[in-house]
Amino acid sequence: MRSRTYLTTLGLLSLVLYLVLIGLSKEFNWGEGYSERPILEYIAIYFSLFFLYILACLYIFKSNWNQKTFWTLVAFGLLFRFAMLPSQQIQEDDVYRYLWDGKVFNHGINPFKFSPNEINRYKSLKIQEPAYFSSNYKQSDKDELAVLHSLKWKNEISLQFMERINHPDVPTIYPPLAQYVFRLSQQIKSDNLLTLRIIFLIFDLLGMTFIVLTLRTLNLNQNFSLVYFWSPLIIKETYNSTHLDIIGISCLCVSIYFLIRKHLMGSIFFLALSVLGKFYSLVLLPFYLQRSWLIAREKGRSGVAVLVCYLILFCAVVTFFYLPFIDIGERAFEGLKTYSTDWQSNDSLFAILLFFLKDILRFGVDTEIPVFGNSMLLAKSIIALVLLTIITYLLVKKAPSVDSPKGLMQNLFLVIMLVFLISPVQNPWYLSWLVPFLCFFHSRALILLTGLIGLYYLDFYFDYQEMTQYSFWIVWLEYTPFYIYLIWEITRSKNNWTIQK
Numbered sequence: 001m002r003s004r005t006y007l008t009t010l011g012l013l014s015l016v017l018y019l020v021l022i023g024l025s026k027e028f029n030w031g032e033g034y035s036e037r038p039i040l041e042y043i044a045i046y047f048s049l050f051f052l053y054i055l056a057c058l059y060i061f062k063s064n065w066n067q068k069t070f071w072t073l074v075a076f077g078l079l080f081r082f083a084m085l086p087s088q089q090i091q092e093d094d095v096y097r098y099l100w101d102g103k104v105f106n107h108g109i110n111p112f113k114f115s116p117n118e119i120n121r122y123k124s125l126k127i128q129e130p131a132y133f134s135s136n137y138k139q140s141d142k143d144e145l146a147v148l149h150s151l152k153w154k155n156e157i158s159l160q161f162m163e164r165i166n167h168p169d170v171p172t173i174y175p176p177l178a179q180y181v182f183r184l185s186q187q188i189k190s191d192n193l194l195t196l197r198i199i200f201l202i203f204d205l206l207g208m209t210f211i212v213l214t215l216r217t218l219n220l221n222q223n224f225s226l227v228y229f230w231s232p233l234i235i236k237e238t239y240n241s242t243h244l245d246i247i248g249i250s251c252l253c254v255s256i257y258f259l260i261r262k263h264l265m266g267s268i269f270f271l272a273l274s275v276l277g278k279f280y281s282l283v284l285l286p287f288y289l290q291r292s293w294l295i296a297r298e299k300g301r302s303g304v305a306v307l308v309c310y311l312i313l314f315c316a317v318v319t320f321f322y323l324p325f326i327d328i329g330e331r332a333f334e335g336l337k338t339y340s341t342d343w344q345s346n347d348s349l350f351a352i353l354l355f356f357l358k359d360i361l362r363f364g365v366d367t368e369i370p371v372f373g374n375s376m377l378l379a380k381s382i383i384a385l386v387l388l389t390i391i392t393y394l395l396v397k398k399a400p401s402v403d404s405p406k407g408l409m410q411n412l413f414l415v416i417m418l419v420f421l422i423s424p425v426q427n428p429w430y431l432s433w434l435v436p437f438l439c440f441f442h443s444r445a446l447i448l449l450t451g452l453i454g455l456y457y458l459d460f461y462f463d464y465q466e467m468t469q470y471s472f473w474i475v476w477l478e479y480t481p482f483y484i485y486l487i488w489e490i491t492r493s494k495n496n497w498t499i500q501k
Helices: 002-025 041-060 068-083 094-106 116-120 122-128 128-136 137-150 155-161 176-188 194-217 222-229 233-239 245-260 264-277 280-296 301-324 328-341 349-361 376-398 407-422 428-441 444-464 468-492
Strands: none
Touching: 002 041, 002 068, 041 068, 041 222, 041 233, 068 128, 068 194, 068 222, 068 233, 068 280, 094 137, 094 155, 094 176, 094 194, 116 122, 116 137, 122 128, 122 155, 128 376, 137 155, 137 264, 176 194, 176 245, 176 428, 194 222, 194 233, 194 444, 222 428, 233 245, 233 428, 233 444, 245 264, 245 280, 245 407, 245 428, 264 280, 264 301, 280 301, 280 376, 280 428, 301 349, 301 428, 349 376, 376 407, 407 428, 444 468
């Protein structure tokens, strides 16, 4: 009874802080009062929530399974989410692209076809540069641009949201399943953040359900799901920032459950859906195919044939979802290409690698091979090679047996962790992909990082206060304590890297 009271107290204190955060979010008005925005106050609240979250995690890790405790954590997790649903966006604007994509798709137009800037320039090109307009756009393109231009000016909200889209010169990068979710939100209610957040809530609860089912399958304490369900990172980035990652994360949780249970068709199908929500989980496909091969061999069937069949299934699902969009050919991947080539944000290891490569290339490299003349491209190529090498090592040297799902889970966890840590883009919402795994692998260092990464928002404060000379130190504040703790944890506390009952 006393233990449940302790968790209830932590839950109530957290709920109060989330309610305070809702009030604070009203000070973040688009285009207004940037220098007066209470960013430091937001960071203080986030770290207070994280402190309470740490206390709850430590309690859960040391406690035994208790049904009343489980329903207590579920009830508060739901309250945290319901509290944040009506909050105003705090320093994030990706959602406006989601709403625009959904609107475009809902009107039967390919959302990958035109960048927002093309719609913005429609009238000026048509009137001031008719020759260019006629030579670069077919009649069907002109008709679609006219429709989209009218959608932009349909009402004041539509115009405001359209003008808030970031990187308007780049076509959308978000894959097909995400586009269908955006379209559904527009069909329910146009230009409405709350509608999209409620859809994200459904995905979130789906993910939580299958985390609990996986914990049960592995005979683990189902209360460990608190690590996910109370995570301030998940709640902030899903219900305030309104980032789409929850779509892919939830499908991955379903996929892993089926993979552990040896339901390979379901696991491959939901992995494909996860990739179609966001490409992040594509790196896990080799481990799924390896498991299909091992299970087939155990049953005396041709492992290669089964592996090929499941690879075809994966490709078929991805192709099916892409069919409505590939009428424009490779242009459907133009935004993704730009992102893959140019994007860099809040990174740690990649930034260090890039720093040294710039110094090396400064001496000059006389070669016609493009990758050796571009430090960014070279750094990303090295990162890809490192990732491929480690995946190959895990597949060959650390291949778990068919009856060792915990070993399989560990491989998946290590790869997702590695993808984040060496990525050139380490935004807070990308770290959300690791949180479900932390229900199984209680890495204190990675849990700490879900709090430290909240310092990412300090960059906005320095920018608005014209103190950008301090922005350089933010990633050091985020990652230095984490890497020190991570090294200590790997060398001294290896139990945190294996599944424990």
